Amino acid sequence: MTTNIAPDPPPAPSGSALLRYLTVIIGGAAVMILELLGTRIIGPFYGVSLYVWSSLIAVTLIALALGYYVGGYLADRVGMIRLPHVILAAAVSTLVIPFISGPVLTATDNLGMRAGGFTAALLLFTLPLTCLAMVGPFVIKSFTRDLAGVGTAVGSVYAISTVGSVVGTLVLGFYLLPQFGTRTILFTLTLVLLALSAWLALEDRRFKARYVSLPAAAVAIGVGVLLGRGFAHSATRSHEFKVLHEEESVYGWVRVVDDEKHGYRLLLSDSSVLSAMEIARGYTLLSYQVAMGVLPRFHRDMKDALLIGLGGGHVARELKNQGIATDTIEIDPAVADAAKAYFNFRPTGQFVVGDARYEVKRLGKAYDLIIHDCFTGGSEPTHLLTVEMLAQLRSMLNRGGILALNYVGFTEGEGSEAVASVHKTLKTLFPHIRVFVTEKSEFTDFIFLASAQPLEADDTIADRRLQWLLERERKQLPEKGGIVVTDDFNPLEHMQTRKAEAYRKIFMERIAYDLLIR
Incomplete structure (x- = not known):
């Protein structure tokens, strides 16, 4: 046994x-x-x-x-x-x-x-x-x-x-x-x-x-x-810029710096300029933000707007000056705090800090204007540019409402397929689209205006900004390589490589090296 x-x-x-x-x-x-x-x-x-x-x-x-x-x-x-x-x-x-x-x-x-x-x-x-x-x-x-x-x-x-x-x-x-x-x-x-x-x-x-x-x-x-001796605190030192504020958040290293020689203030997050302001008068120095200020001319009864991507809050301030209440969504709390403390931003509507892909579902209201402005680090967050995300924004527009999307890219050559893809994705959702650029050059900001209704600007009142924008309308956009971007297939990160490199080159030429090193 x-x-x-x-x-x-x-x-x-x-x-x-x-x-x-x-x-x-x-x-x-x-x-x-x-x-x-x-x-x-x-x-x-x-x-x-x-x-x-x-x-x-x-x-x-x-x-x-x-x-x-x-x-x-x-x-x-x-x-x-x-x-x-x-x-x-x-x-x-x-x-x-x-x-x-x-x-x-x-x-x-x-x-x-x-x-x-x-x-x-x-x-x-x-x-x-x-x-x-x-x-x-x-x-x-x-x-x-x-x-x-x-x-x-x-x-x-x-x-x-x-x-x-x-x-x-x-x-x-x-x-x-x-x-x-x-x-x-x-x-x-x-x-x-x-x-x-x-x-x-x-x-x-x-x-x-x-x-x-x-x-x-x-x-x-x-x-x-x-x-x-304080070496644990990476306080930025620069001979060319005066550092007013810096904060390390979950999303990046946020700094507010002044170029006292030229008289402007910058809001930086890692290697991105989120906002640039003339210190003396508080005017934005970013031309695409100037263009955003004339968007109410494309909708005569505009009352409510949503801004996705706060930056320094200049667009929201301009809309407030035109009597438009603006809800804002900003993913980085450090950026939101800096906008209020150093760029004179005051919320005129809901002030939401969080990822737009999640937060838009919780707003529970409709808008006459939605501005999609999420540029950082030489590229846009690709999950905010899919057909599913843009369809969600379309469903939040009132009758005749406008979706304005700012996208930095190339008019031709390598990288232009990214612009073509954004355009093609928008065309699957909106019957009426107009496209403007801020610079008549190969590398520029593309401002897409999309709506279910025809987009006609009210030019009965003389406005140099509106005339400036209309002169930069692009009737033809690159089509080669363009795809409909979805959550399942989203190659925009790869398509944006040339753009990220071009943006970084410009950034490094204008920003002191010592502002980028901890």
């Missing part, structure tokens, strides 16, 4: 085992924190586009692959390098990021938006991410006693590391970034890694802890001095 005897349950983790699990959790969280912070360091210089995100993800994967291999090799063959050394190296390489980011970004600028963004990410983040990836192999090695337990050890370590990554992502996005600046988070992460390396060194009895704990303590003291 055979008796089945259940195996003994695995022993409870010892204190050293729990410490190693904690190390894996912190390492996983740190990887995601560094990857996400990369957009806050590189974004102001190269823009937060698909290319910057792709670069950071690619660099992270390269570093993880390298770290897994090198970590496994060192854990097996180089006994003098142990886990505390790896964590210490990760801490030090994280600490130097804010100090070398400026020179690295400046040095890679001539490579262009895509190659430059990738190279900058590679130089800034490969070393700390590689060190953090080495944690897994070292911990697996410490847990492995015989082949029978290898699978459990590997599975446990990578599962716990993934949990750490999830926690790090959520804590950073939901709490840390809205509350603290990038440098503060980097310095705090450095201190956590330093403390962890010292703790691991003290727990490891097979080598002298002072070779790690003393350097960790020295670096920690240095970080403390930097914090005490």
